Amino acid sequence: MIRPVRTTTRSGQILILLMASLLGGSAVIGAGMLATGSTIGEIQDRVDERVSDKARRKSCDQVLESWKKDSEKFLEANAERRDGLLVALERHATEVGELQGHFSRMQAANQKIQATVLDRRFALKQLLTREEWQKVFPPR
């Protein structure tokens, strides 16, 4: 399971909730498991259970480990980017350009991790047969 995002103790405004929603949602769509509702660890378990070929299973584990590391690295960095944005939101003197800059940087990072996750997803798909895939990612 991906390590939980670092949190801060401050509570705040609806604006902050909005930003967390706008950017957090995007972030996890990038870093998470494409809405499978499963953690990487759970998927690893299913792969281990469904893929009998040892070499392919090992390759799958490598892809999933990379996926997990990419996601963790992203979420750590994203927590810092988010904190910067939240500080700006709570400051009365913050100007439009500064807020826009924070948002743009976060959106760019989200886009990048989404591309990385797709790389991993399709690398995994290359290693699994159709039947295995359907068992690892059953329709919900």
Added chain:
Amino acid sequence: MHKSATLFLALVLCACASKPVSPERVIQEQAAAMRAAITRVVAEPARRGELLAQVDALELVLKEQNQDLSSLARELQALNSDYDATRARFEDALAHFRARVDARFTRIQSAHFEMVRHMDEKEWKQVVDLEHKALKAASSADLNAITGGKS
């Protein structure tokens, strides 16, 4: 309030440290806290009315985002389950979502700076502090309620 940033999974999971709280309820409580803070800090009816209208606008954006994230989660889940789904289909879904987020950010930014314009620095700080206090007391103050806290 800004705990983890994992909203979309929460639309399905909606997990809070103590008990499940719906994202809709979190949104309502956040908006109510902000309205209460503004009402307490800003006495002038006209200015207060302007500020409360911006809270309405923000609440609407948040509800839209919430629904959109649910839709995207369903779309991605269906694509992921489809062995034959092409990368282009994922990219299209994500690109369209990003475009909608960009548009919502423009609306949020507009509302935010309208609120800043209608409050001086001291009032702004008071409103923020009052919100913090109200949210700490609320059952769903934890943003994990809306973000899920897992990914």
